[in-house]
Amino acid sequence: MTGAAAQGAAAQAATLISRSEYCVVACAEAWRDNGEILAAAMAPVSSFGARLAKRSFAPELLLTDGEAMLVGLDGEVEGWLPYRRHLTMVTGGKRHVMMGASQIDRYGNQNISCVGDWSRPARQLLGVRGAPVNTLNNPVSYWIPRHSPRVFVERVDMVSGVGHDRAAAAGATRFHRIPRVVSDLGVFDFETPDRSMRLASLHPGVTVDRVRQATGFDLVIGDDVPYTREPTAEELRLIRMVIDPDGLRDREVTAS
Amino acid sequence: MTADEVVGRLRSGMTIGIGGWGSRRKPMALVRALLRSDVTDLTVVSYGGPDVGLLAAAGKIRTLVAAFATLDSIPLEPHFGAARQRGSLAMVELDEAMVMWGLTAAAQRLPFMPVRAGLGSGVMDVNPSLRTVTSPYDDGEELLAVPALRLDAALVHLNRADVHGNGQYLGPDPYFDDLFCEAADTAYVSCERIVETSELLKDAGPQTLLVKRAFVHGVVETPNGAHFTSCAPDHDRDETFQRAYAQAARDPDAWRAFTARFLSGDEDAYQAAVAAFHEEEA
Numbered sequence: 115m116t117g118a119a120a121q122g123a124a125a126q127a128a129t130l131i132s133r134s135e136y137c138v139v140a141c142a143e144a145w146r147d148n149g150e151i152l153a154a155a156m157a158p159v160s161s162f163g164a165r166l167a168k169r170s171f172a173p174e175l176l177l178t179d180g181e182a183m184l185v186g187l188d189g190e191v192e193g194w195l196p197y198r199r200h201l202t203m204v205t206g207g208k209r210h211v212m213m214g215a216s217q218i219d220r221y222g223n224q225n226i227s228c229v230g231d232w233s234r235p236a237r238q239l240l241g242v243r244g245a246p247v248n249t250l251n252n253p254v255s256y257w258i259p260r261h262s263p264r265v266f267v268e269r270v271d272m273v274s275g276v277g278h279d280r281a282a283a284a285g286a287t288r289f290h291r292i293p294r295v296v297s298d299l300g301v302f303d304f305e306t307p308d309r310s311m312r313l314a315s316l317h318p319g320v321t322v323d324r325v326r327q328a329t330g331f332d333l334v335i336g337d338d339v340p341y342t343r344e345p346t347a348e349e350l351r352l353i354r355m356v357i358d359p360d361g362l363r364d365r366e367v368t369a370s
Numbered sequence: 371m372t373a374d375e376v377v378g379r380l381r382s383g384m385t386i387g388i389g390g391w392g393s394r395r396k397p398m399a400l401v402r403a404l405l406r407s408d409v410t411d412l413t414v415v416s417y418g419g420p421d422v423g424l425l426a427a428a429g430k431i432r433t434l435v436a437a438f439a440t441l442d443s444i445p446l447e448p449h450f451g452a453a454r455q456r457g458s459l460a461m462v463e464l465d466e467a468m469v470m471w472g473l474t475a476a477a478q479r480l481p482f483m484p485v486r487a488g489l490g491s492g493v494m495d496v497n498p499s500l501r502t503v504t505s506p507y508d509d510g511e512e513l514l515a516v517p518a519l520r521l522d523a524a525l526v527h528l529n530r531a532d533v534h535g536n537g538q539y540l541g542p543d544p545y546f547d548d549l550f551c552e553a554a555d556t557a558y559v560s561c562e563r564i565v566e567t568s569e570l571l572k573d574a575g576p577q578t579l580l581v582k583r584a585f586v587h588g589v590v591e592t593p594n595g596a597h598f599t600s601c602a603p604d605h606d607r608d609e610t611f612q613r614a615y616a617q618a619a620r621d622p623d624a625w626r627a628f629t630a631r632f633l634s635g636d637e638d639a640y641q642a643a644v645a646a647f648h649e650e651e652a
Contacts, residue, residue, distance in 0.1 A: 182542035196543040197391060201467050205486070225492075227463065228454065232496050238454035239446065241418070241438030246465035247487035273492035284490035285512055 131345060133298060134159060134363035136317040137259075138353055139345045140296045142167040144255045145210060150174045151252075152184075152195075152203050154211040158362045160257035160296075163212070165357050170349060203252075204244065207289055210253040212296075213245065217270040218256060220310045220331045222292040224249075224275030232272050245274035250281070253291040259366045261297035263330035278309035298367045299325050301342055306334045315342040319369060371588040373403035373595075373637060376558045379588070380404070380523055383432075385413040387473070387519070387554055389526030389547035390599060393419040393442040393607055395539075397527035397560050399595035399637050401425065406636070415473075415519055417466065417546065419599060420615065423449035424633075426459055427619065434459055435519065437466035441612055448619035463496055464488070464516075470546060472519035476553035482515040489514050524554035527596045528581065529604055530570060531561040535586025538570055538578045541602035551585040560590040562604045594641055610651055611644060 141163025145153045153164040153175040168175045168187060176193070178200075179185045184193030195203065203209045216239055217225040226245060230236030248254050254275060258265055273280060281290040294314070295302040301315045312334040313325055318341050326333065345353070353363070377400070380386065390396035401421045410430045416422055418439030425431050427449040439450035453459035464472070471483040484503050494500055494514075503515040526547040529540040537559045539547070551557035559581060570579065598615065600607035618628035632643050 194542075197545060198470065201470060205467065227492065232463075232492070234457035235454055238451035240440060241436060242463055242465055242491065242493060243438045244466045246489075246491035246493055247467035247485075249491075250486045250489055273490070273495070276490040280490040284494075286486065286489040288511070289486070 131318075131350065132364060133317055133319065133369035134367035135345055135350065135353055136342050137296060137298060137367050138162045138166055138358075138363060139349060140301050140315075140317070140342050141212060141257055142170070143343075144212060144294050144296070145172050145175055148172065148175065148210050148253075150176070150208075152176045152178070152209040154178070154209055155257070156212070157214055157257055157259065158358075158366050159259060160212040162353065162357050162363060163257075166349060166352055169352050169356070201244075201247065204247055205251045207252050210255065210293070211248055212255045212257050213248065213275065215256050215258055215265060215275070217265060217267045218258070218295065219267055219270050219277060220333070221277035221279040222275070222295070222304060222309075222311065223270045223273045223277030223280055224256060225270035225272050226274045227272040229271055235271075242272070242274040246276065249276040249290060249292070250286050251289050253293050255293050256295045258295065258297040261299040261325070261328045263328060266329040266331065268331045278304060298370070299328060302333075310334055312336070313339055315340050317342045371558070371590050373399050373560065373590050373592060374406070376400060376525070376588055376590060377403040377407045377409060379556065380407075380409050382409050382411045384409075384522040385415065385520070387521040387524040387550040388414060388416040388421045389524065389545060389550045390419065390421070390596070391417040391543070391545040392438075392440045393599045393612065394543070395527055395541065395545060395547075395596050395601050396421045396599040397525045397595065398597055398599060399592035400525045400527070400558065400560050400590070402633065402637060402640060404430065405633055415469070415521060417469065418447065418450060420447065420612070423447045423619065426450055426453040427625070429458065431459060433462060435462040435464065435469070437464055437469055441616060443607065443609060444612065444616050448616050452619070463493060465491070465493055468493070468514070468516045469519065470549065472516045473546060473549040473553040475516065475518035476520040477549055480518060482517050484513040485516050486513055488516070519553060521550065521554035522556070524550040524557040525560070526550055526557070526581070527560045527592070527601065529562050529601065530565050531559050531581070531589050532567040532570060533564060533589055534567065535559060535581065535583035535589050536567065536570065536579060537561065537581030537586065538574065539580045540574060540578060540604070541600075544580050548580045551581050554585075556587040557581075557585050558588045558590065559586050560592040560595045562593055562595065562601065564589060564591045592637065595637075597641075597644065608644075611647065614647070
């Protein structure tokens with residue numbers, strides 16, 4: 115194929131890439147250059163991202179079976195990681211987790227505990243779980259499949275995962291790191307002078323206004339926001355044929 | 371011992387630790403015996419699952435010390451949520467590593483353990499009694515001092531045990547059952563099967579011997595006693611029954627019917643009702 119024909123084919127392929135596939139790639143990028151650490155993720159798209167990273171640019175990552183075993187991509191057991199040892203991976207820092215969030219604010223404080231007044235919540239959720247230990251000890255990113263002002267809030271109701279302002283106030287920034295937040299609309303980071311959330315890239319098809327309307331606080335938005343990178347042909351093959359042949363990613367994310 | 375004899379040694383107002391994790395290897399037969407008793411006003415320490423749900427639904431928990439409550443395959447524990455939302459369940463909400471280190475401190479007769487977990491989080495806001503401690507070394511780091519979680523009693527369920535209280539897990543994860551027993555003044559082990567001491571290591575390595583008899587005050591044989599939580603490799607979680615439990619928990623009338631059918635008799639009646647439930651479902 116030459117010049118124009120190749121460009122045309124690439125453009126056509128691009129139009130066929132689903133929003134959920136951009137999300138898988140954006141999640142995978144969280145683990146780039148992390149070294150030989152445990153990649154932990156809870157939801158479908160973030161788990162697919164971890165597996166995509168391991169299958170392509172980060173083969174050294176460790177994965178679990180979701181319970182007590184460290185497993186390779188084919189499920190072969192290579193190690194034992196019951197809860198008590200998992201907590202050592204966390205506190206030793208050899209782990210990068212991508213958690214969910216019922217609420218998240220501009221400094222990256224996250225809530226999975228309850229909505230409303232803690233002493234008698236309007237809605238009880240999970241509880242803080244391991245979010246406090248995670249955020250103070252190993253890198254924590256977030257995956258949010260439905261970006262809305264109810265999730266991206268001015269102030270979270272119960273700080274489960276610790277954000278930049280709270281970590282600084284507690285003098286607990288030593289191992290605190292929130293590399294990225296990925297939503298169905300874009301990728302966000304905290305590369306700003308006061309560590310507040312910044313729009314790092316838009317998924318193709320999403321506008322800056324759409325993100326602004328879906329966010330309950332003032333995001334830092336640069337003049338020229340890039341688009342989230344395209345998946346490579348090999349990444350698309352891996353996502354579609356190997357990692358998620360049943361298309362669960364499209365049940366978690368629909369373009370809107 | 372029997373499950374009812376175990377509960378006969380418990381008193382209202384006690385602080386009780388419950389082993390397992392979420393909806394995994396919970397001492398459910400002992401919890402059901404607690405439901406049949408008049409023991410109440412408990413402080414419960416747990417990696418919460420349906421144990422917390424059932425006790426909260428029966429109004430037996432004054433204070434829950436926990437990081438979460440979940441049914442695993444169903445993320446939110448419905449009775450736990452309902453009790454919190456009616457304001458009937460006081461909570462000491464800790465991070466899950468804080469629970470482990472609090473139990474460890476108690477097991478080692480220390481007043482606290484220093485951890486980084488919890489600093490800056492809401493856990494500090496809602497537990498104003500929590501204190502920090504400063505490293506006396508050059509780093510001078512300020513850490514959270516997790517107070518010892520000393521227990522009056524611990525209840526755990528294991529795969530095998532001998533009559534002396536040597537307990538064995540055969541699944542992939544010990545959870546924290548040894549810590550619960552060591553952190554408690556009295557500990558009770560229920561198990562799928564009581565075996566001769568000489569049988570314990572016939573088909574398993576020595577590292578499966580999780581709980582030592584010096585920490586155990588009673589052993590109960592309760593086959594299927596973790597039901598409906600998982601107890602690998604003896605049995606998986608009963609997902610069909612758990613779904614029925616969660617569905618019933620969301621509606622007062624359905625919950626009354628569930629209680630009448632499953633929780634109004636003894637353990638044998640429970641197991642028979644579960645068997646009948648599965649025959650209907652099949």
